[in-house]
Amino acid sequence: MEILEGRLNYLVHLSLMMIGLYGMLAQKNLIKKVIALNILQWSIILFFVSIGAKKGATIPIILHEVGTKAELYVNPLPHVLMLTAIVVAVATTGVALALAILVYRHYGVLEEDRILRRIGEK
Amino acid sequence: MEVIPGQTAVRYFMGGWNPPFGIEYLVDSLNGPLLFLIALSSLLILTHFKGLIRKEIGEGKRHEFFTLFLLQITGLFGLAVTGDLFNLYVLLEVASLSAYALCAEGERNAPFFAFRYMIFGTVGACMYLLGVGYIYALTGSLNMLDLKGILPALYGSRALFAGACLIFSGLAIKMALFPLHIWLPDAYTSAPRITSTLLASLSTKVYCYVFIRISLSLLGPPFFSRYPSVFLVLGYLASVASVFSGVMAFLQKDIFRMSSYLVLCEVGYILMGISVMNRFGLLGSLFQLVNGIIMMGALFCLSSTFLFRLQGRHVEDLRAAHRVLGFPLCAFFVLSLCIVGVPPLPGFFSKWFLLLGAAQNRDWALLFALLISSGVNAATLFRIVEYAFFSEGRPLSREGVSKGEYVSLSFFLLLLILLGIGSEYVVHKALMPFVDRTLGG
Numbered sequence: 001m002e003i004l005e006g007r008l009n010y011l012v013h014l015s016l017m018m019i020g021l022y023g024m025l026a027q028k029n030l031i032k033k034v035i036a037l038n039i040l041q042w043s044i045i046l047f048f049v050s051i052g053a054k055k056g057a058t059i060p061i062i063l064h065e066v067g068t069k070a071e072l073y074v075n076p077l078p079h080v081l082m083l084t085a086i087v088v089a090v091a092t093t094g095v096a097l098a099l100a101i102l103v104y105r106h107y108g109v110l111e112e113d114r115i116l117r118r119i120g121e122k
Numbered sequence: 123m124e125v126i127p128g129q130t131a132v133r134y135f136m137g138g139w140n141p142p143f144g145i146e147y148l149v150d151s152l153n154g155p156l157l158f159l160i161a162l163s164s165l166l167i168l169t170h171f172k173g174l175i176r177k178e179i180g181e182g183k184r185h186e187f188f189t190l191f192l193l194q195i196t197g198l199f200g201l202a203v204t205g206d207l208f209n210l211y212v213l214l215e216v217a218s219l220s221a222y223a224l225c226a227e228g229e230r231n232a233p234f235f236a237f238r239y240m241i242f243g244t245v246g247a248c249m250y251l252l253g254v255g256y257i258y259a260l261t262g263s264l265n266m267l268d269l270k271g272i273l274p275a276l277y278g279s280r281a282l283f284a285g286a287c288l289i290f291s292g293l294a295i296k297m298a299l300f301p302l303h304i305w306l307p308d309a310y311t312s313a314p315r316i317t318s319t320l321l322a323s324l325s326t327k328v329y330c331y332v333f334i335r336i337s338l339s340l341l342g343p344p345f346f347s348r349y350p351s352v353f354l355v356l357g358y359l360a361s362v363a364s365v366f367s368g369v370m371a372f373l374q375k376d377i378f379r380m381s382s383y384l385v386l387c388e389v390g391y392i393l394m395g396i397s398v399m400n401r402f403g404l405l406g407s408l409f410q411l412v413n414g415i416i417m418m419g420a421l422f423c424l425s426s427t428f429l430f431r432l433q434g435r436h437v438e439d440l441r442a443a444h445r446v447l448g449f450p451l452c453a454f455f456v457l458s459l460c461i462v463g464v465p466p467l468p469g470f471f472s473k474w475f476l477l478l479g480a481a482q483n484r485d486w487a488l489l490f491a492l493l494i495s496s497g498v499n500a501a502t503l504f505r506i507v508e509y510a511f512f513s514e515g516r517p518l519s520r521e522g523v524s525k526g527e528y529v530s531l532s533f534f535l536l537l538l539i540l541l542g543i544g545s546e547y548v549v550h551k552a553l554m555p556f557v558d559r560t561l562g563g
Binding site for chain 1: 208211212215219222223226230231233234236237240241244245248251252255258259
């Protein structure tokens, strides 16, 4: 149990990442793959944000009551980096779904094994 | 903007914020030739496909296609010039997303293989981002030069090792190192010809450059002497990659699939040079990077010419093609000499440096892998030359070659010959300062 103390964020991040990886590789439906891709990216965003957290710290906006000591504010740099990563994740999801639409228009199915069978037959 | 005297590097601080707080763009003797080659290569590719694009991309889609094309080139420029780890992730995604979209506009099976490319590529980018997260959590800095000073104190840390391995795995997926190369042949074969030319010649090589940059400038040789297992794995994977890809290229009937496997071969050579981490190995690796851009660009451009002018993409379709496509086939002959490694063309010098580097390190597996792979490449390419020049029969069609293709092919050939004759100049002026600074300092 001591391993989990203070390290819960890593455990959650790892579980989500593994769920995402499993989904992307083992699921046959393309939309499930896209969802799993999203889960993978969000797990990494969670990791980054969680490493910026501090004990007893508040949100990184300077308040008069709190003062100007840096230890009292959560590290804002991971938050800012992850804003960019969220935008990237959204763009990736957009491209993924557009590609899935193209695949569906072309093959009429969204299951990977049936698509591969169709490619093999041609 | 700051030019550091005595260091031959140009640093540009975005928004005037000094590192390590701001994002910096750094151009030194490793970047400079690469940036020039990206620009030149994309110009030559566009010249080559000026007329041919009409046959592949529909009228209404062409402006969107070229927007994506320019975005991809922007991403590649950014990857080559940035000095900040997170900025590198953003530009990596810009380049990758444009690549996925560019690949999807091709022929029959392109959307599915582009989707598969996207799955693989996003896993790679996420692994890279996680590695950057580990390094950030350890040090608090994201600037490459800054980290170079901070990291040596942390070399015993397992988190640093894990972060570095994650970054390497992510980049290995993006640059298609065996066994993570599975997406590449399908994606490059079914994509539109102009896309696969751009991606094969530039994209894969720029990711190799990113790998080199991170392993040499960020974690220098001291990191690798502390963790020699990384190099062992890398060396063996690179050897297997080059032999496997060589054999797979030999077995292909389709010229484009064969060329995609040759791209994988090149990646193997570049990483072989990194894994020996001595002067000759690094020089061979960097020179192979430089050559590979031009060689693969020329190879794919030539294959596209064969495809569009002869309406055939199989080796057999090239029979007696010298009656119709004399100049492109001569260019193909010179190019195959270069890829195999015949002096005075530059392919010889890069492979020679790699052989010397492997021998200096007593790495016989690498040496034999390189030789076997080159031999198999020779068989693959010379077979095509023989078929095109010496077989009986009539060529498939009599369509001639357009001016744009002549111009770009001549430029590619000229560049290859100049690189070969002037290889000493290029290596001494451009590559050796970087290698000496990395290994000596």
